Amino acid sequence: MSQIAAKTYEATPARKVAFLGLGVMGYPMAGHLARAGHHVTVYNRSAAKAAAWAAECPGNATAPTPREAAAGADIVFACVGNDADLRSVVLGPDGAFAGMKPGAIFVDHTTASAEVARELYAAAQKLGLHFVDAPVSGGQAGAQNGMLTVMCGGDAAAFDNVKPAAMAFSRAFTLLGASGAGQLAKMVNQICIAGLVQGLSEAIAFGQQAGLDMHQVLDVIGKGAAQSWQLDNRGKTMADDKFEFGFAVDWMRKDLGLVLDEAKRNGARLPVTALVDQFYADVQKMGGGRWDTSSLIRRLR
Numbered sequence: 455m456s457q458i459a460a461k462t463y464e465a466t467p468a469r470k471v472a473f474l475g476l477g478v479m480g481y482p483m484a485g486h487l488a489r490a491g492h493h494v495t496v497y498n499r500s501a502a503k504a505a506a507w508a509a510e511c512p513g514n515a516t517a518p519t520p521r522e523a524a525a526g527a528d529i530v531f532a533c534v535g536n537d538a539d540l541r542s543v544v545l546g547p548d549g550a551f552a553g554m555k556p557g558a559i560f561v562d563h564t565t566a567s568a569e570v571a572r573e574l575y576a577a578a579q580k581l582g583l584h585f586v587d588a589p590v591s592g593g594q595a596g597a598q599n600g601m602l603t604v605m606c607g608g609d610a611a612a613f614d615n616v617k618p619a620a621m622a623f624s625r626a627f628t629l630l631g632a633s634g635a636g637q638l639a640k641m642v643n644q645i646c647i648a649g650l651v652q653g654l655s656e657a658i659a660f661g662q663q664a665g666l667d668m669h670q671v672l673d674v675i676g677k678g679a680a681q682s683w684q685l686d687n688r689g690k691t692m693a694d695d696k697f698e699f700g701f702a703v704d705w706m707r708k709d710l711g712l713v714l715d716e717a718k719r720n721g722a723r724l725p726v727t728a729l730v731d732q733f734y735a736d737v738q739k740m741g742g743g744r745w746d747t748s749s750l751i752r753r754l755r
Contacts, residue, residue: 456510458485461600466618468492472523472530474543474550475564476503479590479597480533483563483623486600487531488514490622497523497543520544521553529616530554533563533590536708537570544574551581559584559612561620563604565705567712568634568641571607575633584612587633588620589640593701601625605643607635641713647747648710648730650684655751658692668693688748695755700746707734 459482468491473484476498488494488511495515498504504516517523520543524530530550534540540562544550550560560578562571562585571587578585586608596602604620604627606613613629620627630639657680661668672689675681691697710731717724733750742749 456485457598458482458489458510459599461486461489461622463490463622464618466490466621469528469619470526471495471619472497472517472520472527472550474498474520474523474530474532475534475539476500476507477533477535478594479563480531481507482597482600483531483533483602485511486623487619490619492619492622495523495527519548519553520550521548524550524553524558526555527558529619530558530560531563531620532560535564537566540564540566540570540574545577551577551583554581554583556582557584559586559616561586561588561616563588563590565589565640565644565709565712566637568607568637568716571634571637575608584609584615585633586612586616587636588627589636590624591640591643592625596625597623604628605630605636605639607631607633607637607639609633637712638716641709641716644706644709644713645724645727647684648706648727650682651688651747651750652726652730652733654682654684654689655692655748655754658689659751659754662693684748688746691746692748692751695752697742697745697749697752700748702744703734703737703747703749704743706747707731707738710734 470493472495474497484496495517496504496507497517497520508516575585586606588604588606590602590604592602600623602624604624606629617627658668661671669690676685736753737749
């Protein structure tokens with residue numbers, strides 16, 4: 455079954471683009487760019503994954519290195535694992551920066567540190583290139599449906615240049631400030647989610663302990679002030695003890711590590727976030743590293 459759902463695209467001028475990283479997010483994101491009419495060259499560490507993508511999106515191309523993928527592209531998109539992965543596809547003789555033409559724009563959708571975003575922005579400037587940090591929210595389903603929320607940091611001109619193409623996989627693509635602002639906004643997003651999921655876990659566990667029909671209760675409170683995306687999309691699966699899908703605990707711990715490191719730098723106090731991070735560590739010890747983040751409730755059962 456295709457990882458790229460049907461979507462209606464707004465007509466935009468076709469661009470020559472590259473996409474680096476074909477994981478659960480990047481594969482469908484690159485596919486939406488191709489289906490919107492852009493000329494896409496992809497790179498992935500596993501060549502077999504790149505070949506599978508090219509078979510699903512005929513008329514586009516694969517490349518053996520980030521440098522070759524980026525050659526001649528107007529925009530180079532990337533979505534990889536962490537700061538180190540990002541540096542590995544951007545820098546060095548085979549990195550994207552080595553292949554990009556003057557004035558081209560690198561758009562990073564990795565959830566990474568604000569520090570690495572500023573570092574690569576500065577490196578791009580020295581080479582006559584542009585860099586936009588643009589982490590996403592919406593999870594695997596949002597990527598497959600082309601309905602991601604994208605938080606951007608960087609220069610307005612580069613952002614404006616990229617936005618029409620990026621709307622192929624976005625429902626919102628917003629500039630929030632200078633380099634690093636996108637990553638900082640994603641940290642705000644993850645802080646919100648951590649607290650919400652822990653609260654929802656405690657509520658559902660409490661209701662079940664009290665003997666309530668939690669499907670019915672969630673239907674009722676979902677129409678009031680307790681409503682949230684997490685309640686609507688995860689409440690009933692939490693009640694049913696189902697977690698083999700969604701955003702993995704391992705990824706959330708990586709993201710919360712970035713949040714807590716940044717908080718040490720800027721002096722923000724995050725007592726609940728730090729506690730929930732440790733609760734996720736407990737879930738990992740239970741063997742739940744690949745379970746959805748809603749599996750926090752397992753600690754309470």
